[in-house]
Amino acid sequence: MSKVKSIEKKVTEDQLKTIVDQQNKVGQLLKQIGYVENDKHQLLHEYAGVIQEVEAFKKELENEYGAVNIDIATGVITPIETKEAE
Secondary structure, three states, X not given: OOOOOXXXXXXXXXXXXXXXXXHHHHHHHHHHHHHHHHHHHHHHHHHHHHHHHHHHHHHHHHHHHOOEEEOXXXXXXXXXXXXXXX
């Protein structure tokens, strides 16, 4: 049996550098996406809390003034007109 020397094939140094650089960029971008998603998650929780506060305050105002519209620029209250069944 003869010994056959295998020839190892490799990409060029420039090609290897390009591959490594691209993989590093992908890793960095994925890391940044993770940070952004975490921030988004926190903001969504904060948003949900503010919406709950808004709804609770709306109920307080409705208990005090009834069903009204409030002009947020002036504070003027106008009753909400409802259609009566004919």
